[in-house]
Amino acid sequence: MVSPDLGKCAYPSTIKAVHTRGARRSCYPLLLSEAMRLAVVTSHPIQYNAPLFRALAQELDVHVFFAHRATARDQAKAGFDTPFTWDVDLLSGYQSSFLTNISRTPSADFFSGCDTPEVARCLRDGRFDAVLVFGWYLRSFVQAVVAARRLRIPVLVRGDSHLGTPVSSWKRAAKRLVYPVALRAFDAALYVGERSRKYYEFYSYPQERLFFSPHCVDTEWFAARATDDSGRELRSRHDIHPSERVVLFSGKLIEIKRPLDILDAAAQLAVSGRAVTVMVAGSGALEAAMRERASQQGVKLVTLGFQNQSAMPACYRASDVLVVPSERETWGLVANEALACGRPVIVSDAVGCAPDLAADGTVGRIFPTGKPAGLASAIASILDSPPTPSAILAKSNTYGIKAACTGISEAMIYVTSLRPNS
Numbered sequence: 001m002v003s004p005d006l007g008k009c010a011y012p013s014t015i016k017a018v019h020t021r022g023a024r025r026s027c028y029p030l031l032l033s034e035a036m037r038l039a040v041v042t043s044h045p046i047q048y049n050a051p052l053f054r055a056l057a058q059e060l061d062v063h064v065f066f067a068h069r070a071t072a073r074d075q076a077k078a079g080f081d082t083p084f085t086w087d088v089d090l091l092s093g094y095q096s097s098f099l100t101n102i103s104r105t106p107s108a109d110f111f112s113g114c115d116t117p118e119v120a121r122c123l124r125d126g127r128f129d130a131v132l133v134f135g136w137y138l139r140s141f142v143q144a145v146v147a148a149r150r151l152r153i154p155v156l157v158r159g160d161s162h163l164g165t166p167v168s169s170w171k172r173a174a175k176r177l178v179y180p181v182a183l184r185a186f187d188a189a190l191y192v193g194e195r196s197r198k199y200y201e202f203y204s205y206p207q208e209r210l211f212f213s214p215h216c217v218d219t220e221w222f223a224a225r226a227t228d229d230s231g232r233e234l235r236s237r238h239d240i241h242p243s244e245r246v247v248l249f250s251g252k253l254i255e256i257k258r259p260l261d262i263l264d265a266a267a268q269l270a271v272s273g274r275a276v277t278v279m280v281a282g283s284g285a286l287e288a289a290m291r292e293r294a295s296q297q298g299v300k301l302v303t304l305g306f307q308n309q310s311a312m313p314a315c316y317r318a319s320d321v322l323v324v325p326s327e328r329e330t331w332g333l334v335a336n337e338a339l340a341c342g343r344p345v346i347v348s349d350a351v352g353c354a355p356d357l358a359a360d361g362t363v364g365r366i367f368p369t370g371k372p373a374g375l376a377s378a379i380a381s382i383l384d385s386p387p388t389p390s391a392i393l394a395k396s397n398t399y400g401i402k403a404a405c406t407g408i409s410e411a412m413i414y415v416t417s418l419r420p421n422s
Contacts, residue, residue, distance in 0.1 A: 035061040036412050039128040039153075041119060041144040043108040044068040045090035047309050048333055049134075051218035054093035055401045059409055064096040065122060067114035067140035068106055087308040097122070099140065114140040120147035128153055129416050130187075132408065135159035145185055154187040154415035156408070158213055160330040162195035162352055163202055179203040187418070188411040192331065193399075194355040211414070213407030214399040215331045215353065219340040222313050226341035231317030238279075238302045240318070245276045245383055246302075248319035248343075250312065250334045251326075253284030258325040258348070260286065260293055264372035265323075265379060267297035274380060275300070281307040281315045316341035321382050324351050327369050339363060339396040344387050346378045356399060363387045363395045 038060045042049065045066060056062045071083075099116035107113030119140060123131060124147070131148040133141045133155065148155045167175070180203050183189070189205055190213035191197040200210055232242070240246060247266065249259050259280065266276050278299055280290065283306040294301035307315055316322065322338035324347040331352040335345040339357065347354050348369040358364025365382050367374035397403075 035059075036129045036416060037061040037127065038063075038408075038412060039123055039126055039131045039144075040064040040134075041131065041141060042066060042134045043114060043138060043140075044070040045086075047086045047088055047090060048215075048217055050088070050090040050093075051221065052216065052401055052404055053096075055405045056408060057094040059405060060412065062094055063126060063128075064094060065116075065119060065144075066096060066098045067116050067119075067138060068101055068108045069098055070108060087310050101140075103139075108138065111137060111139055114138040115143075116140045117143055119144045120150075123147050123153060124151055130154045130156055130412050132156040132158060132190075135161070149185065154419065155185065156188045156190060156411050156415065157186040158190035158192065158408070160192050160196055160215060160352055162199045162330065164195065164350065164352070165330070166328065175203075180205075187415040190407050190411055193353060195352055209414070211407045211411040213404045213411070214356070215333060215336065216399055216401050216404045217333055217336045217340055219336075219396050219400045222316075222337055222340035223342070225310070225313035226317040227313075228317065230314035231319075234314045234318040238304075240277055240279075240302060244300075245274075246279050246319040247276050247379060248279050248281065248315060248322045248338075249325075250281045250307075250315065250322060250337075251324070253280070253282055253286040253290065255286070256326060256328045257284075258327055258370065259290060261325040261370065261372050261375055262323050263290065263293045263297060263299050263301070265375035266299045268373060268376040269379060270298065272380075274383075276379065276383075277302060279315070279319055280304060281312065312337060313341050316343050319343060320386075321346055321379065323375065323379070324348065325367075325369070325375060326351055329353075335364070336396070336399055339392050339399075342389055342392055344382050344392065346375065346382060348375075357395065360395075363392050 040062060042064060053062060053064050100118055101114055101116055103113050103115040105113060120143065131144060131153050133144050135141055145155055183203055183205050188209045188211055189200050190211050191200060192213065192215040197210060247262060249262050251257050253259050262278055266278050269276055279302045281304045290301065304315065316338050322334060322343055322345045324332045324335055326348055327350050329351040332347060335347060335353050335357050338345050345358055345364040347358050347364065347366060349366050350369040354366050358366045365378035367378045
């Protein structure tokens with residue numbers, strides 16, 4: 001059973017003034033006599049979320065409830081094509097519990113895979129000031145929202161849904177009718193980027209209840225490990241000359257990620273006398289196809305296989321640019337990782353982070369999905385005019401953990417300020 005004995009966090013009495021992104025609301029002052037208590041309900045420990053939870057625990061009294069224990073085999077089924085566990089700490093620095101998942105087929109990949117009715121008791125016993133759920137695509141999230149509403153605990157939601165996700169016409173019509181009402185179950189919505197914000201606006205979600213909490217990675221962790229020496233060592237180990245221009249793909253080698261497009265773009269660049277080396281940090285069903293395509297087109301391909309988290313900073317540093325050519329990607333956090341390691345990014349227009357991380361034309365480029373010629377042009381452009389380190393750092397920090405925490409704290413203050421006697 002889960003024990004929500006969360007204890008007390010020392011927190012100085014202070015007045016906090018909230019300034020949200022844009023000019024849509026004035027300051028919300030709130031006297032905090034102790035840390036506000038936030039329950040977070042999420043699917044399973046994820047390498048991107050752990051640093052965010054640790055940072056939140058420095059500001060709020062946080063307890064994270066996980067709905068599922070992912071196994072090494074679960075990771076393989078998710079498309080990595082090899083069983084593994086993350087080699088970074090996912091649970092320290094914040095309080096957490098694993099809920100009892102009574103699903104017949106436990107998984108974080110589909111709605112009924114996470115079924116945790118005991119979340120209602122945990123929220124009741126925890127005496128939380130607010131509940132944060134990471135979407136509504138799992139039964140556990142819906143159970144948490146229903147329980148919180150019954151307990152009159154404000155609910156925050158943070159997710160990366162956007163309007164570009166392919167759906168059937170009937171489902172789109174149903175959403176248009178239902179979502180303007182259903183989304184009001186959330187007292188505040190944390191949008192992770194521009195497409196996420198437009199999603200809520202499309203469904204007429206109240207503007208004053210929107211808060212910017214960007215998708216992020218632990219930028220300091222990546223930056224500290226992405227040293228020039230680590231990049232040079234990786235290049236040397238794989239016979240990549242210092243003068244070679246390296247284009248990196250990081251991710252699962254599956255159809256929707258379109259990794260073969262990078263080889264086609266590299267082949268077109270070679271025809272124009274601009275040879276590039278394609279480096280792949282990942283594994284999956286298309287690995288053999290990539291080797292065959294590279295051989296046919298005379299493109300130098302360096303395959304690293306699956307790289308766990310601690311190995312990725314050197315991969316980014318050994319490259320000149322990261323390419324994310326996916327035909328469907330709600331965000332693309334590998335782009336955040338690359339920027340944190342001081343490398344520019346090129347993403348397809350189907351990648352969720354495109355308007356946020358690449359649209360400015362300085363630290364990134366956008367190309368039409370499935371168009372290798374457009375990708376080749378974007379690669380040539382960014383290699384000819386690479387962004388300055390300061391520009392990359394500024395963009396990375398804008399979409400960093402500090403910004404994400406600020407949005408969540410602001411949303412907490414907003415929803416609690418509306419409660420009686422707050």
